Amino acid sequence: MIKVLLFAHLQETIGESELNVELTGQTVEQIKARLETQYPGVSLQQVMAAVNEEFATDETIVNDGDTLAFIPPISGG
Amino acid sequence: MMNTPLFEIVDQAINIEEVKEKVVSRNAGAITLFIGTVRELTKGKKTLHLEYQAYPAMAIKMLEQISKEMQERWPDVKVAISHRVGRLEITDIAVVIAVSSPHRKVAYEANEYAIDRIKQIVPIWKKEFWEDGTEWIGDQLENIPYPKGAPAKEDNLHD
Numbered sequence: 001m002i003k004v005l006l007f008a009h010l011q012e013t014i015g016e017s018e019l020n021v022e023l024t025g026q027t028v029e030q031i032k033a034r035l036e037t038q039y040p041g042v043s044l045q046q047v048m049a050a051v052n053e054e055f056a057t058d059e060t061i062v063n064d065g066d067t068l069a070f071i072p073p074i075s076g077g
Numbered sequence: 078m079m080n081t082p083l084f085e086i087v088d089q090a091i092n093i094e095e096v097k098e099k100v101v102s103r104n105a106g107a108i109t110l111f112i113g114t115v116r117e118l119t120k121g122k123k124t125l126h127l128e129y130q131a132y133p134a135m136a137i138k139m140l141e142q143i144s145k146e147m148q149e150r151w152p153d154v155k156v157a158i159s160h161r162v163g164r165l166e167i168t169d170i171a172v173v174i175a176v177s178s179p180h181r182k183v184a185y186e187a188n189e190y191a192i193d194r195i196k197q198i199v200p201i202w203k204k205e206f207w208e209d210g211t212e213w214i215g216d217q218l219e220n221i222p223y224p225k226g227a228p229a230k231e232d233n234l235h236d
Contacts, residue, residue, distance in 0.1 A: 007132055007200065007202055008130060008202035011130075050132075050135055050200070053132075053134055053135040053138050054135075054138075055198075069132055069135065071132070074196070074197075074199065074201055074202060075196075075201070075202050075203040076129065076131070076136075076160060076171075076172070076195055076200075076201025076202070076203065077113050077160075077171070077172055077192055077195045077196045077199075077201075
């Protein structure tokens with residue numbers, strides 16, 4: 001089980017701030033593809049990912065117990 | 078002495094004096110304060126209010142990383158940063174950055190470095206409530222996407 005965190009427009013489009021998904025051992029890219037299939041209209045192409053609070057790449061493998069956060073373009077400050 | 082953390086995400090008004098106090102040092106000859114406030118007009122469009130959302134745990138980590146980067150460049154600086162989240166009105170303070178340094182020039186430079194990096198790597202999002210009713214969340218730098226899969230450490234900084 002991995003915990004997926006959603007923010008900003010992703011949170012509003014999907015309607016959840018957190019998802020629990022059974023996609024362990026897959027890459028960020030594979031998980032993105034699965035979620036895009038599951039939630040039509042959601043695009044994760046321009047969205048960064050963080051695994052356990054560190055920026056990750058599309059190739060990063062997400063393991064059981066990890067927290068995967070999708071980070072849309074940020075606008076703080 | 079206070080023992081509040083140097084880097085904070087808060088949902089209440091930021092006390093500027095408190096942030097400044099965190100960087101006070103007998104070695105400092107200068108403290109620069111950056112105060113980011115909510116602007117009413119952006120490219121002629123009127124904002125009624127806005128909301129900031131953060132991924133707090135990661136935001137704190139990234140603020141600590143920025144501090145580490147600053148220590149590498151300017152070993153004698155001290156930095157404290159508070160960023161507010163939730164609903165903010167026009168003129169409200171969204172972020173306060175305090176930097177102390179033995180000398181003035183570095184205090185200015187390091188402070189600008191901090192706000193530039195915040196806009197690159199700290200997971201905080203702004204939602205605008207425009208006068209015409211539309212809402213917008215996005216990238217205010219308008220220079221995304223990040224080319225190498227992660228925000229670059231040195232790219233896109235003002236010099």
